[in-house]
Amino acid sequence: MPFVLYLLGLAVFAQATSEFMLSGLGPDIARDLGVSIPATGWLTSAFALGMVVGAPTIAVLGNRWPRRRTLLVTLTVFLAVHVVGALTTDFTVLLITRILAALANAGFLAIALATAASLVPPDAKGRATSVLLGGTTLACIAGVPAGALLGTSFGWRSAFWAVAIVSVPALLGILWSVRDRLSGPPVPVRFQVRPRLAVLLLLGALVNGATFCSFTYLSPVLTDVTGLGLAWVPGLLALFGIGSFIGVTAAGRYADRRDNRLVLLAGSTLLLGWCAFALAAGYVVPTIALVLAQGALSFAVGSTLVAYALYAGTDTPALTGGLATAALNVGAAAGPVLGGLAITRTGYRAPLWVSAALVATALCVGWCSTRGRRLG
Template identity: 75%
Template sequence: MPFVLYLLGLAVFAQATSEFMLSGLGPAIAQDLGVSIPTAGWLTSAFALGMIAGAPAIAVLGARWPRRRTLLITLTVFLVVHVLGALTTSFTILLLTRVLAALANAGFLAIALAAATSLVRPDAKGRATSVLLGGTTLACIVGVPAGALLGQHLGWRSAFWAVAIISLPALIAILRSVPARMTGPAALAGLRISRGLVVLLLLGALVNGATFCSFTYLAPVLTEVTGLRAAWVPLLLALFGLGSFAGVTIAGRYADRRRHRPVFVAGGILLLGWCAFALTASVPAATVVLVFLQGGLSFAVGSTLIAYALYAGSDSPVLAGGLATAALNVGAAVGPVIGGLGIDQGGYRAPLWVSAALVGTALCFGTAGLRRARLG
């Protein structure tokens, strides 16, 4: 893999850290800026909505520009708004910076997926995708805990400064190493929104929704259902992240074979894993094993589906990358909402059952849809 892909992955790492780190910084931000904790939660919602809207919109706007220019603009905006966020004393301005950061993040990821797949052989899209999405999994392992530690010891603003600083090497690498290749208007118009592409995007959203449904509420599952002390929570969150990284890395090689049976087998095991987790969540040993296993399977299946979508949308990789990014974030936004409703009705095991239901739905749609679709 070209070295520049790993530097693009570094930018994705910074962006994913920014997206997830507010889970540990919300109370401090609320106290410092004089708002309630629920109001501070708007920062997370604003980011999610910006990601959903920004990916296809910026992909369309940037499709006529050289990819290097679009990557530079979006990453520069992302960096600058984090500096503004670190300096501001206004919650309204901070909220605006989160929206702008999300728009830039979504646009960057959409273009980066297209750029990554054009920097490798035509049959290596899966491995290129796994390098970029590996940045997201590393954020779960390293970035989010580090952001929480910075917030505890140096204040929440230090986490925003750290994200800006981490983005700098990637910015320099893009300037020096990414070829300025035009996609052209024809590439944008050439994307056929085939049934296969739509099915793959839907499956990606469902699987990612299942992942973030349970990941969002993993802490209360561990403390309230499994009965572990709070000190164990960061370790098991990191274990989930390690599993995710392993899953993405392994899946990158298999995705390029473009054989659907293995991903459906893995999806079936993923479904059984969520059911087993729900049934055995009160058993610490089983919980530890399943946290790692479900992290690996979730990201392996999800990243493979996104790689398939990029193959199916190879006529216009920029727009296909934008749609894939939007699909991931629809799942990341909707999954926790459904999981929260489940908690209201059935307690802290409910998100695990909801995750099983979402994966089961994906398998049903996938089996029916992909049989009738010819994937490119």
């Protein structure tokens, strides 16, 4: 893999850390800026909304720009708004920086996916995708805990400074290493998503919705259902992140085969895993094993679907990357909402069953749509 891919992955690592780190910084932000803790939740919601809207929008607007320029502009904006966020004393300004950061993040990831696919042979898109999405999984393992540690030790602003600093090497690497070429052919005014691509985007949203439905509420599952102490939670969240890194790495090896049977097998195993987790969540040893396994399977299936989408949308790579980014974030936003509704009715074990239902829906859609044809 070209070295520049790992620099793009570093930028994705910084962006994913920024997206997830607020879960541990909310109380400190609330105290410092004089707002309620529920109000700090708007920062997360604003980021998610910006990701969904920004990915396809910026991919289309920047489609006639050279890729290097689009990557540099979006990453520079991302870095700059984190500096502003670290300096501001006004919650409204901080909220605006989160929206701008999400728009820049979404646009960067959309073009980065297209760039990664163009830097490797035509049959290696899966491996290139795994390098980029590996940045997200490493953020779960190291970035988010490090942000929480910085926030605890030096205040929440230090975490924002750290994200800005980590973005600098990626910015320089893009400046030196990415060729100045157009992001892709013009998007037709009447552009329509082809049925195969639409199915892949739907499957990606469903699988990612299942992932974040359970991951969002993993802490209360571990404490209230499994009966573990709070001290266990950071380690098991990191274990889920380790599993996700393993899954993304493995998917990079197999996604380029574009074999429906592998996706259906992995998806079926993922479904069985969520069912087993829901049934065995009251027991410590199965819970620990399933946290690792479900992290690996969830991200393996999800990253494979993203690679398949890039194969299906080779004629408009930047827009396809934007649509894939938006689909993943629709799932990431909808999954926790569905899980939260289920919790109010049946308790903390419910998100695990909701995840199983979402994956089952994805399998049904995938099976009915292919009928012998390739997904990727």
